[in-house]
Amino acid sequence: MSTIARSPIRDSVRMPTAWTRPGHIGYVGPDLRPDTHAPPVAMLTVGLDGPLIVHTSRGLIRTGSSFTPARTAHRVVATEGWILVLFIDPSSAPATMIADEMTDAAGTFGLRHRCERELVELCGEPVVDPERIYQRAIAGPHLPTDPRIARLTATIRDQPSDALRADQIAANLGLSTGHFLHLFTQHCGTTFRGYQRWNRMVSAITNAVNGHDLTRSAIDAGFATPSHFSESFRAMIGLPATKMLGAGIHFDLGPRIIAPR
Template sequence: MHATSVGVLTIGLDAPLVLETAEHGATTTRSAYAPARTPHRVVAPEGRILLLFTDSADAPAGRAAAAMRRLVGPYGLDHRRERELIAACSHSPDPDVLRFLVGPCVPGTTDRRIRRVVDEIRDDPGRAFRAEETACRLGLSTPHFLRLFAQHTSTTFRRYQQWNRLLQVTRGIAAGHTLTRCAADAGFASQSHLSDTFRRTLGTTATSVLDSRVQFYLDC
């Protein structure tokens, strides 16, 4: 079981997959959506899977969530454009096509103060942003800032920073850097800190990813 910092749409490209949750057991499907911070496990008995991570700071209401045909608790099943998404990955996926197929941009405006903080975190993922200092800089109380941030991003201030650090690690892995360098560049205290965070967030180890045939498509 793991819980991603942002929402994730998982699709079995070659065969159905199994979504496992503590509350609802195992469900066989071809596509499943898990909102941010919801514990789940995906089992793919065979073939490839596609994981599309959705940053709710760019679409507050959740593009992928709105495109699922049915719900089991907070989890979505059977994406409306599942077949097209699978077909789009038959060769080398086009990020623009995937972005279009995931779902329409749901109307919503991120608070300009939260938007500013989001951009700062993305621009400097290795920096440790403190809630108290950030709230003070925005002229907000810390509890109000944290509630506002969660409202507009569907995740917590800490987990959003964590997610952007992992994205920085992914960029480093894609560039061929060692895990030690990736951890340092992304602001992790150590490689073991990175490994623990990676496993809790993605359900596997960074070493396993490095040893696999996984392909990354960033800024999709």
């Protein structure tokens, strides 16, 4: 159980805020009570007004902050007030850069971030600064990634709607499909397919926030059907996209505004 005293986040932040940046996606606001979900990227969650209860397949964990590896089914509930949720793009910051900052563990879950107090304080500022939160969450310099994988992840982020096939990518790299998929997962901590789906979801939501029709945004992002998008979003985030978009959240898109096609 965390012994860190929480600050009154709800009194200092004007409204819930979500943001997208090239290396991370974050949210500071009330607990939206998602269902059990398994994002294809790693995530850090911090209770800003009280401890968290992490629901896992092996039971409940009570902690001030938790690190969840990519593709791990779980559900986090805030016991009180607001939370910080930070999704980490594995091509920008390997999951180990946050996992190494956790001071305890329960199975695959990291517990109690070393800078938990500072993260709570940063989220209590009148204006949330995504870059400062991100830099406080990660540890040390970015470790080098295989340049072939780095180029590929950049292509996926920039062109999320493109239907890239593992066998074609592998052939272009002179690798077997199995070796390529292993290499991608080794460097990114998530699957090739999962990383593509994640970036399509980010693209669809970004365009919807920019005022475009959600259904059209989902199709333009590369989802086969609106229902495919809805199912993918719920599996990754744990709630319907319409609920998140209708929650009165201020969306800070920063420099990464994806223009509709």
